[in-house]
Amino acid sequence: MAPVLDSIFKAYDIRGTVPDQLDADVCRRIGAAFARFAESDRVLVARDMRPSGEELVSAFAEGATGQGVDVIDLGLASTDLIYFAAGHLDAPGAMFTASHNPAQYNGIKLCLSGARPVGQDTGLAKVKQWAAEGLDPLEGGQGSVSRQDLLGVYADHVRSFVDVGLLAPLRLVADTANGMGGLVAPAVFEGLPFDVDYLFPELDGTFPNHPADPIQRENLRDLQAAVLEREADVGLAFDGDADRVFLVDERARPLSGSLTTGLVATGMLAKHSGATILYNLICSKAVPEIIAEHGGKGVRTRVGHSFIKQTMAETGAVFGGEHSGHYYFRENYRADSGLVAALVVLEQLSVAGVTLSELVAPLDRYANSGEINTPVDDPEATIDHVAEAFADADADQDRLDGLTVDLGSWWFNLRPSNTEPLLRLNLEAPTEEECEARTADVVELIRQVGGDR
Numbered sequence: 001m002a003p004v005l006d007s008i009f010k011a012y013d014i015r016g017t018v019p020d021q022l023d024a025d026v027c028r029r030i031g032a033a034f035a036r037f038a039e040s041d042r043v044l045v046a047r048d049m050r051p052s053g054e055e056l057v058s059a060f061a062e063g064a065t066g067q068g069v070d071v072i073d074l075g076l077a078s079t080d081l082i083y084f085a086a087g088h089l090d091a092p093g094a095m096f097t098a099s100h101n102p103a104q105y106n107g108i109k110l111c112l113s114g115a116r117p118v119g120q121d122t123g124l125a126k127v128k129q130w131a132a133e134g135l136d137p138l139e140g141g142q143g144s145v146s147r148q149d150l151l152g153v154y155a156d157h158v159r160s161f162v163d164v165g166l167l168a169p170l171r172l173v174a175d176t177a178n179g180m181g182g183l184v185a186p187a188v189f190e191g192l193p194f195d196v197d198y199l200f201p202e203l204d205g206t207f208p209n210h211p212a213d214p215i216q217r218e219n220l221r222d223l224q225a226a227v228l229e230r231e232a233d234v235g236l237a238f239d240g241d242a243d244r245v246f247l248v249d250e251r252a253r254p255l256s257g258s259l260t261t262g263l264v265a266t267g268m269l270a271k272h273s274g275a276t277i278l279y280n281l282i283c284s285k286a287v288p289e290i291i292a293e294h295g296g297k298g299v300r301t302r303v304g305h306s307f308i309k310q311t312m313a314e315t316g317a318v319f320g321g322e323h324s325g326h327y328y329f330r331e332n333y334r335a336d337s338g339l340v341a342a343l344v345v346l347e348q349l350s351v352a353g354v355t356l357s358e359l360v361a362p363l364d365r366y367a368n369s370g371e372i373n374t375p376v377d378d379p380e381a382t383i384d385h386v387a388e389a390f391a392d393a394d395a396d397q398d399r400l401d402g403l404t405v406d407l408g409s410w411w412f413n414l415r416p417s418n419t420e421p422l423l424r425l426n427l428e429a430p431t432e433e434e435c436e437a438r439t440a441d442v443v444e445l446i447r448q449v450g451g452d453r
Helices: 002-008 026-039 053-065 079-088 122-135 151-159 181-189 219-228 259-273 287-295 307-316 340-352 356-363 380-389 432-446
Strands: 013-016 042-047 070-076 093-096 105-112 145-147 171-175 195-199 234-238 246-249 276-280 297-301 319-321 327-329 372-375 396-398 403-406 409-414 422-429
Touching: 002 013, 002 026, 002 122, 002 422, 013 070, 013 195, 026 042, 026 053, 026 105, 042 053, 053 070, 053 093, 053 105, 070 079, 079 093, 079 105, 079 151, 079 340, 105 122, 145 319, 145 327, 151 340, 151 422, 171 181, 171 219, 181 195, 181 234, 195 219, 219 234, 234 297, 234 340, 246 259, 246 340, 246 396, 259 276, 259 287, 259 319, 259 327, 259 340, 276 287, 276 307, 287 297, 297 307, 307 319, 319 372, 372 432, 380 403, 380 409, 380 422, 380 432, 409 432, 422 432
Parallel strands: 042 070, 042 093, 070 145, 171 195, 171 234, 276 297, 276 319
Antiparallel strands: 013 105, 093 105, 234 246, 319 327, 372 422, 396 403, 403 409, 409 422
16 A cells, blocks of 8 residues: 555645556545544545546545544535635535546645645645554444535635626636636626636546646647637636636737736735735746835745745735746635636726736736756756856855746746656746747756756
């Protein structure tokens, strides 16, 4: 059992292929372990549209109820719905999803009551240990399974982040990629003055149209074509479990997660003057500039939801954004929600009375490389080599998360993957030409230590 668990327990969640890595027996063990760890008399469960989800949820519930814990099954849901439920009902939760991964994958995202994260250092290691050991059911202490529908309450909560009366009759295209956005987006947009066309709204965990991974530009092509064809004001692309969103403007040009972070930050600061806003360290330099220009206090964080949520709790930040398309809100129990972020932008667009490209133009200040992944034999040795190459340069370096080197006019971050022997490079420069040239130089330094073999 231990080798299987080693392969599926990641830094922030549990994820693997079904049934060779993740099956009913494994989920039964995890259910018992999480029920014991959470120290609550009830646990919430929900699942995305993957074919394996129903069986795996049932097994997890069997393990949890065997520990005397009652299970509340929320049925089909987005990940941000179960985070909302964990706050709204003050109960721990388990979301069965593999997010943007292909159909053969499934996984579990765990949280405690109040949507507090469960990661490697905040309980996931203990859950793994108890799952490996196997916990016997408690004698005479069988819990129950009940069902509850929170979709309507969740939709009301998402809409509460904007003044509905300010919303304009915008034309939208939403590509839900056969994922959970097909369930939650219509529930949220119902009754709002938007004309919404949905692409691939059918819930189908085999992803028959394209992968539910909008960070990959090729997966935006259908949305871009539809935005132009239907003369839409905005395009929205959701990932499989619908907790992330990426925006496309009326010209079919994608907005980076950094630009969306900047937009949402301005919207939140308009309502929370002088508030603290978080941004992770691979966000564009434009983000802290925008926060300061709008009277906010910017705080730079590591990449990853557990770090964001912890820092939000420590600082009282109203909002936090990640370049990867995760957007966190204090009034959403510090959890992330793509739909909340989308509504905040749509409210700004409605009030400004301009196109999305015009709204974002003042924020789009630098060229970026996108995330470039390079396989390496020794990530730490490679990072040290790159750091040494810039040791004599007039540059600031830090190791908050991997290596960040700031040379004033351009900068980059190089950090190791949590799950694979590779390094992730993000670089930003004033122009596309300089960005390409600087990126080529840093990639060459990475390869000098044996990368890209």
